[in-house]
Amino acid sequence: MTATLRPSPSACPACAAAPAAEVVAARGEVDAAQIALSLPTVHCAACISKIERALNADPRVTSARVNLTLKRASIDAAPDVTALEMAALVEGLGYEAHELDAGTLNATATDKAGRDLLMRLAVAGFASMNVMLLSVAVWSGAEAATRDLFHWISAAIALPTIAFAGQPFFRNAWAALSNRQLNMDVPITLAILLAVVTSLWETALSGEHAYFDAALTLTFFLLAGRYLDHRTRAIARSAAEELTALEVPRATRLVDDEEEEVMLADLAVGDLVLVRPGGRMPVDGEIISGMSELDRSLLTGETLPVLAEPGQAVSAGEVNLTGPLTIRATAVGADTSLHQMADLVAIAESGRSRYTSLADKAAKLYAPGVHILSALSFLGWHLYSGDVRVALNIAAAVLIITCPCALGLAVPAVTTAASGRLFRRGMLVKDATALERLAEVDTVVFDKTGTLTAGTPELTNLADLPRKSLGIAYALAQGSSHPLARAINQAARQAGIAMAKVEAITEVPGYGTKGQWDGREVRLGRASWTGAEALPVTATYLGVEGSDPTALTFSDRLRDGAEEAVTALQESGKEVYLMSGDTTPAVEDLANRLGIRHWLAEALPADKSARIQDLTSKGAKVLMVGDGLNDTAALTAAHVSISPATALDAARVASDIVLLGNDLSPVAAGCKTAEAATRRIRENFRIATLYNVIAVPLAVIGLATPLIAALAMSTSSITVSLNALRLR
Amino acid sequence: MNVLAYLIPISLLLGSVGLIAFVYTVRSNQYDDPEGDSRRILSDEYDERPKK
Numbered sequence: 084m085t086a087t088l089r090p091s092p093s094a095c096p097a098c099a100a101a102p103a104a105e106v107v108a109a110r111g112e113v114d115a116a117q118i119a120l121s122l123p124t125v126h127c128a129a130c131i132s133k134i135e136r137a138l139n140a141d142p143r144v145t146s147a148r149v150n151l152t153l154k155r156a157s158i159d160a161a162p163d164v165t166a167l168e169m170a171a172l173v174e175g176l177g178y179e180a181h182e183l184d185a186g187t188l189n190a191t192a193t194d195k196a197g198r199d200l201l202m203r204l205a206v207a208g209f210a211s212m213n214v215m216l217l218s219v220a221v222w223s224g225a226e227a228a229t230r231d232l233f234h235w236i237s238a239a240i241a242l243p244t245i246a247f248a249g250q251p252f253f254r255n256a257w258a259a260l261s262n263r264q265l266n267m268d269v270p271i272t273l274a275i276l277l278a279v280v281t282s283l284w285e286t287a288l289s290g291e292h293a294y295f296d297a298a299l300t301l302t303f304f305l306l307a308g309r310y311l312d313h314r315t316r317a318i319a320r321s322a323a324e325e326l327t328a329l330e331v332p333r334a335t336r337l338v339d340d341e342e343e344e345v346m347l348a349d350l351a352v353g354d355l356v357l358v359r360p361g362g363r364m365p366v367d368g369e370i371i372s373g374m375s376e377l378d379r380s381l382l383t384g385e386t387l388p389v390l391a392e393p394g395q396a397v398s399a400g401e402v403n404l405t406g407p408l409t410i411r412a413t414a415v416g417a418d419t420s421l422h423q424m425a426d427l428v429a430i431a432e433s434g435r436s437r438y439t440s441l442a443d444k445a446a447k448l449y450a451p452g453v454h455i456l457s458a459l460s461f462l463g464w465h466l467y468s469g470d471v472r473v474a475l476n477i478a479a480a481v482l483i484i485t486c487p488c489a490l491g492l493a494v495p496a497v498t499t500a501a502s503g504r505l506f507r508r509g510m511l512v513k514d515a516t517a518l519e520r521l522a523e524v525d526t527v528v529f530d531k532t533g534t535l536t537a538g539t540p541e542l543t544n545l546a547d548l549p550r551k552s553l554g555i556a557y558a559l560a561q562g563s564s565h566p567l568a569r570a571i572n573q574a575a576r577q578a579g580i581a582m583a584k585v586e587a588i589t590e591v592p593g594y595g596t597k598g599q600w601d602g603r604e605v606r607l608g609r610a611s612w613t614g615a616e617a618l619p620v621t622a623t624y625l626g627v628e629g630s631d632p633t634a635l636t637f638s639d640r641l642r643d644g645a646e647e648a649v650t651a652l653q654e655s656g657k658e659v660y661l662m663s664g665d666t667t668p669a670v671e672d673l674a675n676r677l678g679i680r681h682w683l684a685e686a687l688p689a690d691k692s693a694r695i696q697d698l699t700s701k702g703a704k705v706l707m708v709g710d711g712l713n714d715t716a717a718l719t720a721a722h723v724s725i726s727p728a729t730a731l732d733a734a735r736v737a738s739d740i741v742l743l744g745n746d747l748s749p750v751a752a753g754c755k756t757a758e759a760a761t762r763r764i765r766e767n768f769r770i771a772t773l774y775n776v777i778a779v780p781l782a783v784i785g786l787a788t789p790l791i792a793a794l795a796m797s798t799s800s801i802t803v804s805l806n807a808l809r810l811r
Numbered sequence: 812m813n814v815l816a817y818l819i820p821i822s823l824l825l826g827s828v829g830l831i832a833f834v835y836t837v838r839s840n841q842y843d844d845p846e847g848d849s850r851r852i853l854s855d856e857y858d859e860r861p862k863k
Contacts, residue, residue, distance in 0.1 A: 128851060132855075152845060198837060201837060206830065213822070
């Protein structure tokens with residue numbers, strides 16, 4: 084992130100010469116006077132005041148506020164202030180700061196739906212408590228006029244409350260009915276409405292039983308379930324959004340040899356775009372000038388960098404490694420190959436929605452059963468007593484007693500507890516049914532590059548090399564920021580190698596670095612450039628004038644926790660597969676190191692998803708863990724999918740769960756938690772059913788009173804919630 | 812029993828005061844940063860009202 088920090092437009096020398104450029108550069112900021120920064124390291128009261136004081140001290144800043152919960156700062160500032168300046172200011176204080184794309188964040192900045200549910204929950208809570216107080220008076224023996232008065236007051240509170248707080252259920256039920264379907268909300272709506280109508284009727288006739296309290300408590304508990312459910316998903320969504328917002332869609336455009344920062348959306352075909360080392364290609368294009376190497380691992384899974392020279396085509400998403408490149412855009416925005424691949428995923432997505440969640444399965448069994456039972460008791464009592472009022476009262480009692488209160492809480496209470504637990508371990512559950520699907524998994528497919536491996540190379544033959552060569556390589560590696568050079572640097576420093584005296588070190592982008600040692604020219608870089616024969620593994624070569632070149636070989640470093648994750652998954656009886664777009668020797672080597680028996684190398688994106696579909700058709704429930712664009716189709720085809728936070732945006736969107744840390748070990752633990760959560764959900768369903776088995780016969784034979792209904796409802800809801808909490 | 816004529820309206824009134832106060836706190840974004848707010852109490856700087 085910091086490597087791509089750019090001087091502010093107003094400070095850039097080119098802008099002083101060309102005022103027009105400044106206008107263009109500033110235009111992107113006019114609508115973004117609201118700046119958001121991600122501050123992953125803030126943690127205390129002192130941090131808050133230190134950062135806020137520093138930001139507010141800048142005269143151009145109108146207000147700055149740190150949000151510790153979201154670990155984010157929002158800044159209102161004059162239009163010419165850039166987020167990069169602000170990030171630099173905060174980093175100067177010793178805190179990590181990353182710019183967040185305000186556009187992505189603002190899209191759902193305020194959680195309107197959540198606030199709406201919370202309001203309704205509050206109103207329902209207020210009303211149910213008041214009505215419950217009045218009902219207690221009735222249950223403890225209020226008679227005649229007093230009872231009627233209490234019933235009427237209850238009605239006065241209950242009717243407007245139900246009309247307001249019950250709306251989410253009424254709307255959902257109506258939507259389901261107009262599609263000729265039944266969902267959980269239909270019996271809920273029917274129970275609430277029937278309870279209110281019969282209670283009003285009873286009250287008007289000075290009857291003994293009114294169910295206003297039951298109708299309100301029912302609404303309250305159900306809203307609580309809905310709110311929990313919503314919050315869990317809102318937290319996951321905002322964290323996922325933050326990951327996306329960290330990749331600010333900005334590019335450097337060259338106009339008449341002058342650089343300007345533009346938003347990605349403003350790029351057009353034919354524009355010249357400058358991509359610095361470490362930067363990601365923003366568009367598809369052709370290289371006009373510059374020599375470098377490209378890392379295509381996110382697109383293809385290859386670990387070996389590819390030489391980039393003028394005339395070569397590049398695709399969006401590739402990472403430029405060594406030298407600056409100027410490319411002419413041939414496709415932008417939605418036309419880039421990156422986007423087209425991501426679109427394929429959107430099409431494949433529809434397949435997954437076929438999964439029916441446990442809650443839906445329960446509703447399918449439950450809703451018709453309840454309706455039939457209630458209708459039968461109405462008919463039976465009507466025939467038996469000939470009194471519509473009695474029959475209707477009993478039908479309402481049956482509906483209320485069987486109310487899916489506990490059923491409504493059974494799933495959200497557990498998923499909230501489980502998602503919270505996984506979130507603390509660094510797993511972000513994005514999809515509502517992901518946990519249930521994760522629990523069914525029996526086959527795990529891993530991608531190699533960037534998933535099982537960290538994507539950073541590690542020197543492997545350090546011990547075999549003469550110390551003199553290492554010293555030269557160490558010195559030459561200083562001159563480059565290429566990943567292989569950095570790996571040599573690190574390995575040599577750890578091994579305590581003395582640096583050789585190499586002078587006049589220059590980097591030749593695309594080839595390597597060269598210098599003068601002992602009067603001879605020394606080169607570190609590509610095989611062809613150093614006169615070496617290329618090996619089939621990742622390697623760089625050291626060429627010393629007048630002697631044979633030496634190869635320094637590398638392997639990809641394992642991601643933290645990869646070994647534990649694979650072992651734990653295999654121990655829990657799951658089949659583990661490795662599928663990669665990388666070369667056979669590299670994949671075979673890794674598979675042997677991790678003890679994975681089934682592996683597939685040089686796989687095209689289509690091969691991966693075909694293999695997964697093949698496994699699925701044999702009855703396996705596949706968990707796919709992958710990070711690259713070449714994995715997206717496979718991620719979507721799998722039963723459930725996980726991607727690391729370092730993955731390409733498209734891959735993160737396609738997966739159900741995102742791993743936030745660098746560690747891979749939560750994958751195995753996540754499967755265990757998911758299995759425990761599903762077990763709890765089933766237990767909860769059984770508890771809810773048990774209550775119904777006891778209470779329903781009472782209701783059907785006409786013995787249920789509002790007191791029994793209230794007791795059954797509260798105890799079942801509380802038991803279910805407590806059972807969910809046991810998960811922690 | 813006449814005491815009910817006062818007590819019931821009073822209890823409803825107090826309840827609605829609580830409800831209105833809650834609605835106000837939600838509307839004015841007071842639940843956006845629970846963690847930060849609990850730490851800000853330790854800060855010496857005078858912060859008279861939550862900025863948006």
